[in-house]
Every structure is written in structure tokens, then in C-alpha cells.
Amino acid sequence: MLKTPDKTLISTKGVCLTLNGREILDGIDISVDEGEIVTIVGPNGAGKSTLVRVLLGLVPQSGGTIERARDLRVGYVPQRFAVPDTLPLTVDRLLSLTMRCKPAEREQVLEETGIGHLRASPMADLSGGELQRALIAKALLRRPNLLVLDEPVQGVDFIGEARLYRMIGDIRRDRGCGILMVSHDLHMVMAESDRVVCLNSHVCCEGKPSSVQADPEFARMFGPEAARVMAIYSHDHDHTHEGGHVCPTDGHDHKH
Amino acid sequence: MWSEPFFLRALLAGVGIAVVAAPIGCFVVWRRMAYFGESLAHSGLLGVAIGLFFGIDTTIGVVATCLAMAVMLATLQRQRILANDTLLGILSHGSLALGLIVASIMTWVRFDLTALLFGDILTVSEADIAWVWLGGAAALGLMAWLWRDLLAATVHEELAQAEGVPVRLVEIGFMLLIAFTIAIAMKIVGILLMTALLIIPAAAARKVAPSPEVMVLIAALNGVAAVVGGLMLSAQWDTPSGPSIVIMACLIFVITLVVPAVLRLLRPA
Numbered sequence: 056m057l058k059t060p061d062k063t064l065i066s067t068k069g070v071c072l073t074l075n076g077r078e079i080l081d082g083i084d085i086s087v088d089e090g091e092i093v094t095i096v097g098p099n100g101a102g103k104s105t106l107v108r109v110l111l112g113l114v115p116q117s118g119g120t121i122e123r124a125r126d127l128r129v130g131y132v133p134q135r136f137a138v139p140d141t142l143p144l145t146v147d148r149l150l151s152l153t154m155r156c157k158p159a160e161r162e163q164v165l166e167e168t169g170i171g172h173l174r175a176s177p178m179a180d181l182s183g184g185e186l187q188r189a190l191i192a193k194a195l196l197r198r199p200n201l202l203v204l205d206e207p208v209q210g211v212d213f214i215g216e217a218r219l220y221r222m223i224g225d226i227r228r229d230r231g232c233g234i235l236m237v238s239h240d241l242h243m244v245m246a247e248s249d250r251v252v253c254l255n256s257h258v259c260c261e262g263k264p265s266s267v268q269a270d271p272e273f274a275r276m277f278g279p280e281a282a283r284v285m286a287i288y289s290h291d292h293d294h295t296h297e298g299g300h301v302c303p304t305d306g307h308d309h310k311h
Numbered sequence: 312m313w314s315e316p317f318f319l320r321a322l323l324a325g326v327g328i329a330v331v332a333a334p335i336g337c338f339v340v341w342r343r344m345a346y347f348g349e350s351l352a353h354s355g356l357l358g359v360a361i362g363l364f365f366g367i368d369t370t371i372g373v374v375a376t377c378l379a380m381a382v383m384l385a386t387l388q389r390q391r392i393l394a395n396d397t398l399l400g401i402l403s404h405g406s407l408a409l410g411l412i413v414a415s416i417m418t419w420v421r422f423d424l425t426a427l428l429f430g431d432i433l434t435v436s437e438a439d440i441a442w443v444w445l446g447g448a449a450a451l452g453l454m455a456w457l458w459r460d461l462l463a464a465t466v467h468e469e470l471a472q473a474e475g476v477p478v479r480l481v482e483i484g485f486m487l488l489i490a491f492t493i494a495i496a497m498k499i500v501g502i503l504l505m506t507a508l509l510i511i512p513a514a515a516a517r518k519v520a521p522s523p524e525v526m527v528l529i530a531a532l533n534g535v536a537a538v539v540g541g542l543m544l545s546a547q548w549d550t551p552s553g554p555s556i557v558i559m560a561c562l563i564f565v566i567t568l569v570v571p572a573v574l575r576l577l578r579p580a
Contacts, residue, residue, distance in 0.1 A: 108469070111473050112473075113469060113472055113473060129473070131470060131473045131474070133467060133469055133470050133473075136467055136470070138466055139341045139342070139343070139465065139466075141340050141341055141514075141517050142341045142465065142466070142523060143517070143520045143521055143522055143523060143525075143526055144466065144522070144523065145521070145522070148522060148523075149466070152459070152462065152463045152466060152471075153459070153460075153463045153471060153474040153475070153476060154474075197474070
């Protein structure tokens with residue numbers, strides 16, 4: 056993909072967070088440019104969602120600085136989302152919850168996320184993948200230049216996962232927005248990610264994912280489409296975590 | 312009974328309360344705050360006692376006490392010392408017990424405890440009706456103003472916050488509304504049955520409503536029907552007004568459960 060000179064949307068320097076004496080985040084440097092897809096991976100409890108909350112300004116950091124572009128508009132899809140089952144809410148109503156917008160705009164974002172036919176459906180009837188699409192549509196309605204997706208493929212099967220990733224790739228291509236994504240899966244990340252950041256309280260490592268997962272077995276199991284969009288991000292660790300300290304080793308594996 | 316002034320007063324106040332309680336009751340159901348509302352209601356007795364002790368209007372005493380209770384609950388809940396339901400149980404019954412003791416100590420005031428606990432239509436005065444309608448209109452106004460933000464915060468608090476909704480402020484406004492509704496409804500339904508008037512009409516509206524707004528509308532209709540039916544029952548058989556209204560609300564709830572089931576059975580295969 057050809058790129059114009061990148062504009063940084065959000066960047067942090069040495070962001071720390073200590074909660075009840077426990078160090079959740081430790082010296083995080085991370086940035087997302089316009090048109091860039093950055094994926095954060097890491098084990099459970101690594102502080103991925105907390106980092107997202109800090110970036111969004113929902114939780115104040117204990118140390119470090121966050122710089123946001125002057126015209127930053129964030130569209131956020133949270134990790135857990137369940138409408139109370141006593142609350143009758145249609146997809147269409149969800150979209151206009153915090154934003155006044157024309158019906159045509161709502162229709163357009165629903166078409167963009169491929170659930171135009173579900174506009175009048177109650178939220179309770181949606182499948183995992185449809186729910187994620189509805190939430191992404193809601194986020195797109197704000198015309199974001201940064202889309203923050205916390206585990207967008209949770210509760211979605213493998214084929215649905217590939218389709219969702221393709222849709223996210225399309226959104227980046229069509230809208231040119233930056234995308235910050237969180238994934239709990241250490242191995243499966245979107246091939247189109249420009250950078251993968253491995254987080255475990257601190258940034259362990261970051262880099263480009265291998266472009267395409269070429270394993271013919273993978274392609275056979277999940278179809279060529281899945282193989283096209285997904286990749287195994289392999290990275291060599293040069294340290295282990297012992298008692299909270301980072302110890303250098305000779306290419307030893309993480310026990311995530 | 313329709314020609315009795317006390318009955319008409321109770322009816323006027325009751326209908327007003329049912330309408331105000333509808334949107335607040337819906338939010339109590341959506342946000343799973345039934346026990347929270349119950350705890351605030353239980354502190355109402357203490358509020359009445361405090362109001363009488365200082366010689367101020369009891370409605371103001373109740374609103375102030377409920378608000379203090381709400382702030383205390385919210386603060387303690389955030390500390391996460393105890394499970395929420397345990398905490399609510401302690402404060403709910405603790406404040407009720409304290410209210411009963413304070414009421415018994417103040418021997419110079421004659422307390423009609425049964426009326427306070429279960430409601431008494433005979434005690435509804437013109438001033439109470441004014442409280443219900445003027446205060447109720449103000450409460451509905453505040454509710455309408457908070458509606459969008461409170462609904463967004465109810466669907467997903469963090470997402471609402473990320474999208475610029477002042478969640479804390481909106482929640483404080485909602486607690487103010489609950490406290491106020493309890494204060495004005497106490498005379499009719501009584502402290503012990505207050506929560507029922509909030510949640511039963513809303514629960515009965517849930518199955519049939521296609522949107523949050525329609526659910527509030529149906530809850531209001533359910534509430535008005537329960538109040539009218541309950542007060543008629545109360546006047547006819549001399550039953551306490553609070554329990555009569557609650558029984559009517561329960562009856563409506565059962566009907567909303569049974570009727571669709573029967574219709575399904577009757578539908579030709």
C-alpha cells in the first residue's frame with residue numbers, strides 16, 4: 056500500500072499505571088499513525104484492555120505522557136458488551152444512542168459493516184459476529200480517524216473471524232483511519248497489521264507480522280480466504296519474566 | 312367511593328406517582344437496582360423522623376436522607392469491601408431499624424407506623440397532591456433531560472464515557488430522582504412496598520415493548536391501572552392502600568405472563 060507521510064494520531068511515552076500497589080502498566084511507548092493498523096497481543100492479565108482505557112482517557116495514568124492529535128476522533132468498541140436482557144433495544148436504536156444522526160447515515164454504516172438487513176433486529180438476537188459488526192458500525196458513525204477495537208473477533212468462529220478481519224482491512228483502506236486492535240490470541244493476528252505490539256505489563260517486543268500464513272494445511276482447514284487474511288506472528292523472545300523482573304535468556308519461549 | 316374527597320385525593324396522588332415511577336422504575340429494572348431502591352426506601356422512615364425532629368417538611372427530610380444513603384452506598388460499593396447485596400442488606404435494614412428506634416424515642420410525636428410502612432389513603436392531603444404533581448413534573452423534566460445519557464450509560468457505561476457522556480453526573484441525577492420518587496410515593500404505598508411500585512409495572516411492560524420509550528409508556532399505564540384498581544380495592548374492603556396497589560400490580564404482571572401463553576396454546580396448529 057502506498058502511503059502519504061504519516062501523521063501520528065496518538066503516542067505515549069513511558070506510560071505507567073499502578074493500581075492498589077500492583078504495577079499494571081510499566082513504561083509503555085506506543086503510537087498509532089493515520090492509516091496504520093497496530094495490533095496489541097499478550098496473555099490474559101497483560102494489561103491490554105487497561106492500556107486501551109488509559110489511551111481513551113477513561114483511566115488516568117500514574118506516570119508518563121500521552122500525546123493526542125488535535126483533531127483526534129476515536130471510535131471505540133469495548134471488549135465486553137451485553138445489553139441488559141430487560142432492555143428492548145434494536146440495532147438502529149443502538150446506533151443513535153449517543154449521537155444524533157440521519158437515518159441515511161445509520162443505514163450507510165450498517166451497509167459498510169455488512170448488517171444492513173439487521174437494522175430493525177433486537178440486540179438480543181444478534182450472534183457474536185453480528186454484535187461486533189453492530190458495535191463497529193456505531194463506532195464508525197462518529198467518523199473516527201482512530202478506531203480502537205478491543206478483541207473484535209471474540210465469540211466469532213474462524214471463518215467469521217477472517218471475514219471480520221477483511222472488513223476491518225476494508226475500513227482502513229476506504230476511510231484511511233488508524234486502527235488499534237487488541238487480540239488475546241498470541242498467534243493469530245491480522246496479516247494486514249503494520250505493527251504487532253506484544254504486551255505483558257511492558258512492551259516485550261514489536262514488529263511486522265509475517266505477511267501471509269502460507270501453510271497449505273491452514274489453507275485447507277479454513278479456506279484460502281482465511282489463509283489470505285491471517286498470519287502467524289512469530290517472534291523470538293530474548294528474555295523471561297521472573298518475579299516481575301525481565302531476565303535476558305537465549306531465545307527462550309514465553310510461558311503465556 | 313368516587314364521591315369521597317379522600318378517595319379522589321388518593322387517586323390524584325396515586326396516578327401522578329405511577330406516571331413518575333414509570334421511567335425511573337424502568338431504569339431500576341434495566342440497571343438491576345431493585346435492592347438499591349429498596350434500601351433507599353427503607354431509609355425513608357428515618358427521613359420522616361428527622362423531618363419531624365427538626366420541624367421541617369417530611370418530604371424534604373426523606374429526600375435528604377435517601378440522598379445521603381445513596382451517596383454512602385455508592386461510595387461503599389466502590390470500595391469493594393463486601394459483596395453488593397450484603398452491603399445493601401446491612402444498610403437497608405440498619406437504616407430501617409434506626410428509623411424505627413428514633414420514631415419510638417420521639418414520644419412527643421404521634422407516629423402512625425402502619426401508615427408509614429404500608430401506606431394510608433386517608434392521610435393524603437392537598438399538600439401531598441401538590442408535591443406529587445409539581446414535584447413529579449419537575450422529576451419528569453429532569454428525567455427527560457437525562458434520558459439519552461442515562462440510557463447510553465445503562466447500555467454500556469464505559470462506552471458511554473468514552474463517547475463523552477458525563478456518566479458520574481448522570482448517575483447522581485438518577486439517584487436524586489429515585490430519592491425524590493420514594494419521598495413522594497411513601498404516603499400512598501408505604502416504605503416497605505415502595506420498590507414494588509417501581510419495578511412491577513416496568514417488569515410487566517418488558518415482554519411487549521419494542522423500544523425503551525414504549526416500555527416506559529406501558530409501565531406508566533400498568534402503574535396507573537394498579538393504582539386505580541388498588542385504591543378501589545382499598546376503599547371497598549378497607550384494606551391498606553399500599554398492599555392493595557401492589558397486589559393489583561402483581562395481578563397485571565401475571566396477566567402479561569399468562570395471556571400470551573394462552574394465546575399461543577389457542578392458536579390453530
